[in-house]
Amino acid sequence: MCGIVGYLGKNDALPALIDGLKRLEYRGYDSSGVALRLTGGIECVKAVGKIANLEKKLGGKERRADLGIAHTRWATHGEANEINAHPHSDCSGKIWLAHNGIIENYKRLKEELEAKGHIFKSQTDTEVIAHLIEDTHEANPFIAMRKALKMLKGAYAIVFIHEDFPEKIMAAKMGSPLVIGLGDGETIIASDISAIISRAREVIYLDDGEVVEIRKNGLKILDVLGAEISKEPRKIDWDSGEAEKKGFPHFMLKEIFEQPEAILNSVRGRIDSEKGEAIFEEFDAFTETARSAREIAIVACGTAMHAGLVGEYMFEEMAGVPSKVDYASEFRYRTPVIGKDTLLLAISQSGETADTLAALREGKKRGATTLGVVNVLGSTIARELDACVHNRIGLEMSVASTKAFTSQTAIMALLSVYFGRQREMTFAKAKDILNELLLIPEKIKKILELSGEIKKIAEKHIKAKNFLYLGRKYNVATALEGALKLKELSYIHAEGMPSGEMKHGSIALIDDDFPTMFICLKDSVYEKNISNMEEIRCRGGRIIAVATEGDEKIKSVAGDVIYVPETIEPLSPILAAIPLQLFAYHMAVLKGLDVDKPRNLAKSVTVE
Numbered sequence: 001m002c003g004i005v006g007y008l009g010k011n012d013a014l015p016a017l018i019d020g021l022k023r024l025e026y027r028g029y030d031s032s033g034v035a036l037r038l039t040g041g042i043e044c045v046k047a048v049g050k051i052a053n054l055e056k057k058l059g060g061k062e063r064r065a066d067l068g069i070a071h072t073r074w075a076t077h078g079e080a081n082e083i084n085a086h087p088h089s090d091c092s093g094k095i096w097l098a099h100n101g102i103i104e105n106y107k108r109l110k111e112e113l114e115a116k117g118h119i120f121k122s123q124t125d126t127e128v129i130a131h132l133i134e135d136t137h138e139a140n141p142f143i144a145m146r147k148a149l150k151m152l153k154g155a156y157a158i159v160f161i162h163e164d165f166p167e168k169i170m171a172a173k174m175g176s177p178l179v180i181g182l183g184d185g186e187t188i189i190a191s192d193i194s195a196i197i198s199r200a201r202e203v204i205y206l207d208d209g210e211v212v213e214i215r216k217n218g219l220k221i222l223d224v225l226g227a228e229i230s231k232e233p234r235k236i237d238w239d240s241g242e243a244e245k246k247g248f249p250h251f252m253l254k255e256i257f258e259q260p261e262a263i264l265n266s267v268r269g270r271i272d273s274e275k276g277e278a279i280f281e282e283f284d285a286f287t288e289t290a291r292s293a294r295e296i297a298i299v300a301c302g303t304a305m306h307a308g309l310v311g312e313y314m315f316e317e318m319a320g321v322p323s324k325v326d327y328a329s330e331f332r333y334r335t336p337v338i339g340k341d342t343l344l345l346a347i348s349q350s351g352e353t354a355d356t357l358a359a360l361r362e363g364k365k366r367g368a369t370t371l372g373v374v375n376v377l378g379s380t381i382a383r384e385l386d387a388c389v390h391n392r393i394g395l396e397m398s399v400a401s402t403k404a405f406t407s408q409t410a411i412m413a414l415l416s417v418y419f420g421r422q423r424e425m426t427f428a429k430a431k432d433i434l435n436e437l438l439l440i441p442e443k444i445k446k447i448l449e450l451s452g453e454i455k456k457i458a459e460k461h462i463k464a465k466n467f468l469y470l471g472r473k474y475n476v477a478t479a480l481e482g483a484l485k486l487k488e489l490s491y492i493h494a495e496g497m498p499s500g501e502m503k504h505g506s507i508a509l510i511d512d513d514f515p516t517m518f519i520c521l522k523d524s525v526y527e528k529n530i531s532n533m534e535e536i537r538c539r540g541g542r543i544i545a546v547a548t549e550g551d552e553k554i555k556s557v558a559g560d561v562i563y564v565p566e567t568i569e570p571l572s573p574i575l576a577a578i579p580l581q582l583f584a585y586h587m588a589v590l591k592g593l594d595v596d597k598p599r600n601l602a603k604s605v606t607v608e
């Protein structure tokens with residue numbers, strides 16, 4: 001998704017802006033641009049494709065500036081070319097502006113501005129904002145911006161600079177994230193904290209409706225009503241080294257290998273083995289609400305939704321609470337029947353996914369208590385939830401989510417104990433889950449040792465154009481997640497589904513060129529899965545099985561077998577997901593694809 005960086009300070013703005021853009025690369029983009037306040041005026045340079053192309057266009061020429069803004073664009077209106085890349089300008093060329101989000105009423109605004117004589121250069125919705133600011137004919141650009149904002153409908157994070165005001169960056173937030181980093185004699189404003197952590201240890205998160213004027217000697221923040229407010233900076237608890245690859249060829253591989261530690265961090269301090277309880281101090285004010293809740297409505301997108309699906313099965317089977325997971329993008333459109341006795345559980349790594357945020361707000365509107373599992377502290381979702389559990393897994397840089405999935409699933413298990421112990425879960429059952437959860441990190445380490453073996457299996461199947469991913473019960477979610485990983489990284493078409501569903505249509509696809517990844521563990525649905533595997537095999541389908549260590553029988557049905565250690569059924573998706581992550585990773589590397597930045601994808605999807 002688009003990324004914004006703005007810089008004002010004692011150091012050279014251009015290297016700071018380029019460094020910030022590079023740190024936002026992981027979010028996905030198709031063009032970039034920078035506008036710098038030089039002695040002679042503002043210079044804007046843009047390029048299509050990678051930031052390296054922008055650097056090439058900048059050509060190493062000395063440009064001393066202490067103020068500037070920069071942007072990586074992920075096209076929504078108009079193709080990815082230099083004209084549509086940000087920053088955008090008004091007719092006078094004095095205002096330069098970068099924007100994340102979507103302006104829903106831009107067409108009407110553009111027509112009105114054109115009728116007044118404004119000349120547009122790009123096809124973007126963003127350019128409208130620059131002309132609207134100009135059109136206020138207001139001498140003070142901060143006041144002009146606030147007037148222009150009143151006319152916008154949609155979501156935005158905006159930063160802009162004005163040629164006649166060389167010591168100011170103006171910015172506004174509505175629906176898209178914006179964070180201000182306070183460094184040593186410098187201020188950085190960005191859409192994502194990762195662009196800030198190398199230069200600042202304190203941040204201020206802007207809230208919707210807030211506007212800010214950044215000056216050399218301080219900040220002026222106004223709230224939604226226009227009143228000046230002071231916001232307490234928060235300390236950044238992430239180490240800037242987390243944004244580095246630490247010797248791994250890709251962020252994705254680094255994050256796959258971080259999973260044992262990530263899970264330990266997620267569960268640490270949340271297990272009371274003596275009492276057989278899960279501890280969530282975050283929920284202290286909601287204990288009674290959680291105890292008496294009639295149901296749990298889980299909302300999330302993509303990988304987080306798959307963790308939510310495991311949660312749905314866990315909450316019903318182990319905690320006895322009616323639960324349903326929804327695609328967050330569907331939730332508010334399908335008129336969900338929820339109310340005061342519903343717990344809405346939002347799951348999001350970034351805490352900025354627009355659909356999950358909209359679902360959370362829908363839940364609030366209908367009176368539900370909103371709880372959540374979020375990795376990025378201070379993100380919009382984290383702040384809007386009634387109570388938020390933090391994953392504590394550090395930055396996830398790879399666009400393809402890995403450690404977030406296993407951490408979210410581990411927290412689902414803890415939550416099932418939390419809700420279960422409030423209801424009818426026995427001490428023994430709870431202890432069983434909690435003890436096993438503590439063993440999961442070591443078991444993951446064993447699976448990670450299989451990376452080379454999994455690469456060889458990937459080599460065998462590298463020519464396949466399609467893949468089926470099958471699993472049953474808890475591992476339906478794993479099948480969906482495995483298929484998502486393969487398609488997003490290797491661009492191979494992959495479908496995930498419950499193994500029992502396959503014979504209701506999809507089996508027609510099976511032949512020698514259409515392999516199946518089958519999650520078939522020694523669990524309560526093992527025999528059923530074996531029968532489904534036989535159905536595929538006798539139609540000539542090739543099978544790779546993810547199986548439980550010691551299961552020799554499976555070799556008679558599957559061509560390739562990847563063994564994972566035994567665990568209890570509800571926790572098995574955590575282990576079974578790891579070989580699928582590694583398989584997708586190796587497939588993409590073998591195909592020579594950009595693993596950390598797959599085409600068309602964005603790390604955090606801040607538009608609906």
Ligand code: F6R
Nearest residue numbers: 302303304348349350353400401
């Ligand atoms: C897939 C992936 C996405 C995200 C989804 C939700 O690898 O990363 O499917 O899981 O966009 O993102 P968050 O968790 O940030 O809300």
